[in-house]
Amino acid sequence: xxxxxxxxxxxxxxxxxxxxxxxxxxxxxxxxxxxxxxxxxxxxxxxxxxxxxxxxxxxxxxxxxxxxxxxxxxxxxxxxxxxxxxxxxxxxxxxxxxxxxxxxxxxxxxxxxxxxxxxxxxxxxxxxxxxxxxxxxxxxxxxxxxxxxxxxxxxxxxxxxxxxxxxxxxxxxxxxxxxxxxxxxxxxxxxxxxxxxxxxxxxxxxxxxxxxxxxxxxxxxxxxxxxxxxxxxxxxxxxxxxxxxxxxxxxxxxxxxxxxxxxxxxxxxxxxxxxxxxxxxxxxxxxxxxxxxxxxxxxxxxxxxxxxxxxxxxxxxxxxxxxxxxxxxxxxxxxxxxxxxxxxxxxxxxxxxxxxxxxxxxxxxxxxxxxxxxxxxxxxxxxxxxxxxxxxxxxxxxxxxxxxxxxxxxxxxxxxxxxxxxxxxxxxxxxxxxxxxxxxxxxxxxxxxxxxxxxxxxxxxxxxxxxxxxxxxxxxxxxxxxxxxxxxxxxxxxxxxxxxxxxxxxxxxxx
Amino acid sequence: xxxxxxxxxxxxxxxxxxxxxxxxxxxxxxxxxxxxxxxxxxxxxxxxxxxxxxxxxxxxxxxxxxxxxxxxxxxxxxxxxxxxxxxxxxxxxxxxxxxxx
Amino acid sequence: xxxxxxxxxxxxxxxxxxxxxxxxxxxxxxxxxxxxxxxxxxxxxxxxxxxxxxxxxxxxxxxxxxxxxxxxxxxxxxxxxxxxxxxxxxxxxxxxxxxxxxxxxxxxxxxxxxxxxxxxxxxxxxxxxxxxxxxxxxxxxxxxxxxxxxxxxxxxxxxxxxxxxxxxxx
Numbered sequence: 001x002x003x004x005x006x007x008x009x010x011x012x013x014x015x016x017x018x019x020x021x022x023x024x025x026x027x028x029x030x031x032x033x034x035x036x037x038x039x040x041x042x043x044x045x046x047x048x049x050x051x052x053x054x055x056x057x058x059x060x061x062x063x064x065x066x067x068x069x070x071x072x073x074x075x076x077x078x079x080x081x082x083x084x085x086x087x088x089x090x091x092x093x094x095x096x097x098x099x100x101x102x103x104x105x106x107x108x109x110x111x112x113x114x115x116x117x118x119x120x121x122x123x124x125x126x127x128x129x130x131x132x133x134x135x136x137x138x139x140x141x142x143x144x145x146x147x148x149x150x151x152x153x154x155x156x157x158x159x160x161x162x163x164x165x166x167x168x169x170x171x172x173x174x175x176x177x178x179x180x181x182x183x184x185x186x187x188x189x190x191x192x193x194x195x196x197x198x199x200x201x202x203x204x205x206x207x208x209x210x211x212x213x214x215x216x217x218x219x220x221x222x223x224x225x226x227x228x229x230x231x232x233x234x235x236x237x238x239x240x241x242x243x244x245x246x247x248x249x250x251x252x253x254x255x256x257x258x259x260x261x262x263x264x265x266x267x268x269x270x271x272x273x274x275x276x277x278x279x280x281x282x283x284x285x286x287x288x289x290x291x292x293x294x295x296x297x298x299x300x301x302x303x304x305x306x307x308x309x310x311x312x313x314x315x316x317x318x319x320x321x322x323x324x325x326x327x328x329x330x331x332x333x334x335x336x337x338x339x340x341x342x343x344x345x346x347x348x349x350x351x352x353x354x355x356x357x358x359x360x361x362x363x364x365x366x367x368x369x370x371x372x373x374x375x376x377x378x379x380x381x382x383x384x385x386x387x388x389x390x391x392x393x394x395x396x397x398x399x400x401x402x403x404x405x406x407x408x409x410x411x412x413x414x415x416x417x418x419x420x421x422x423x424x425x426x427x428x429x430x431x432x433x434x435x436x437x438x439x440x441x442x443x444x445x446x447x448x449x450x451x452x453x454x455x456x457x458x459x460x461x462x463x464x465x466x467x468x469x470x471x472x473x474x475x476x477x478x479x480x481x482x483x484x485x486x487x488x489x490x491x492x493x494x495x496x497x498x499x500x501x502x503x504x505x506x507x508x509x510x511x
Numbered sequence: 512x513x514x515x516x517x518x519x520x521x522x523x524x525x526x527x528x529x530x531x532x533x534x535x536x537x538x539x540x541x542x543x544x545x546x547x548x549x550x551x552x553x554x555x556x557x558x559x560x561x562x563x564x565x566x567x568x569x570x571x572x573x574x575x576x577x578x579x580x581x582x583x584x585x586x587x588x589x590x591x592x593x594x595x596x597x598x599x600x601x602x603x604x605x606x607x608x609x610x611x612x
Numbered sequence: 613x614x615x616x617x618x619x620x621x622x623x624x625x626x627x628x629x630x631x632x633x634x635x636x637x638x639x640x641x642x643x644x645x646x647x648x649x650x651x652x653x654x655x656x657x658x659x660x661x662x663x664x665x666x667x668x669x670x671x672x673x674x675x676x677x678x679x680x681x682x683x684x685x686x687x688x689x690x691x692x693x694x695x696x697x698x699x700x701x702x703x704x705x706x707x708x709x710x711x712x713x714x715x716x717x718x719x720x721x722x723x724x725x726x727x728x729x730x731x732x733x734x735x736x737x738x739x740x741x742x743x744x745x746x747x748x749x750x751x752x753x754x755x756x757x758x759x760x761x762x763x764x765x766x767x768x769x770x771x772x773x774x775x776x777x778x779x780x781x782x
Contacts, residue, residue: 548646
């Protein structure tokens, strides 16, 4: 009747390649239903279901690492190496978040009904982030970003009797909706300029020179505004410190790693697919060139480089004068986005490998640092740096583990953070971006000062002497996170291989 | 001159700018949320105009999705707003000062 | 000729509605002006051969979303605030001028690109009707359709989770 029957119409059999995502959605629905029957102080049913679902999704993702790119479900999503990597990462982050929320006073403490919702929402967020990582169409880009955003708004306002939490949530909604409105406008321009909605076809249209250069620049900058808000890059970061401080700490922990990584996944897929034509670059133009030809008029790498420098410098300088640890970690997470953007603008396979490796490491160490804040908030009821005075005598092992996370966040050996930064900087220097490497190194030095402010409070400021016992679950998860942070600093080959395979299978670089 | 793509694009641009200036200037968060709806509406008009121009109804699907997202955003935004009003008796964005340095 | 008159009428009134939404002092007046703007937007969709969207614009936007807004405004007793815009005047112009320049620039380029931009007349038979949109939505964009249902589910849960009165605890 109409010319609408797609060449690749979605079919049930496509779901074979979409198992982790399907598992997560089903988990969300089941946990939601279980919540209706949950009794008692803690909702054991939804907790067990959500945790189990995330672990099953994780297992499914690990066991079915995609071999090559495969466009499924009407070409709306593509399952390739990149998607394969992130669908391992996100259920993992979800599972860890669920685990440490169980003993968190902020989530389980307030007297409210339907606490199980929280676990269902974490599973849903993991799903949304997985979809972000595999979106291959403008519609999926918009919807997955919105799904994750809406879930975030609800979670940020979870403690609804707390003014801080509600205020954070309102700010989040307003900033989020504005940037998604700007992004929608950019997407509409992009659709009009190229006449296509899938990323691959957009590239084909751009290569054919169908788009006006200046209008393309405007459209891309608008889209960048939407994605930049998701990863909290300056100048789209305004919401970040307030939301991180106001939201319940377990939620902040999730926000600081999950949506950020998903935003990077989507940025990589969108910009590498639409603006980079694979092949021909590396061999022809020497070592300093990207793995492909940049489509379009603008000097994108330089634009992103400026964004990266501004982001990391701003994040680090403002972090210096924070006294609230949650706020400090918020600014430090902005700075880390700056480092990651350095890898992003290299436009090479090695740069991508460095980003993915760093994201993995960053997820572990940042979750660890936030878990420390959660665990102590449960006992001390605060999160100012001064609250941690004398912690090395009160809880020596916990203080030591926090030290590991702090060293790793700074990027000092022998921790995972050092290896991650090493790969990033190595690639930046390889591609002759010397000034960028220097700025990045200087920034790392600045970050040492504020991370060590926490260390100083723990080790050198005298405080109470009574020993402090944490929730056993929190101690267990802390160990679970501190161990890989140390181990990956010494022996990281298997993980690097895993990441390399993921990048080799990435459709955007012709994998 | 017959009415064509350009006219619709200019209209959408004007509406988008109106919405954006509302977001930037107004402090009443209810009106800010309404200004955001205006911005979304401008994007939708661009989609519909290009759909007509290209003869490709994919843009209509996009507009449909954006309707649903706008409804979802409004529902959540208003729920939070009611909560804020209950706690603070104000919906002025300048009063949200609990979380400043 | 008829099309021009309709366009300038609907478009002009829509813009007027938008400006009044932003400029009104009270939230109730804003909401009513916004409904007015959305009704005219429906007219614009109709002119763009998008009858299905025009109907949905009235039903969903003007009907559902705006009624929600009005409900909330009534619940909060229609807050009229004294907004001190003067204190923000430092920020006002740069914040306004920057995006303005960017977008106006893009509009001008698009103008050039569209080469007068006359639509290929007439639209194909059935273009923009419910049948065609449904055929796309339930075939190629099926996954997006499923995803949007989840987005709406989150909105429901979110509104309930954020809005349930604490006083109900037993």
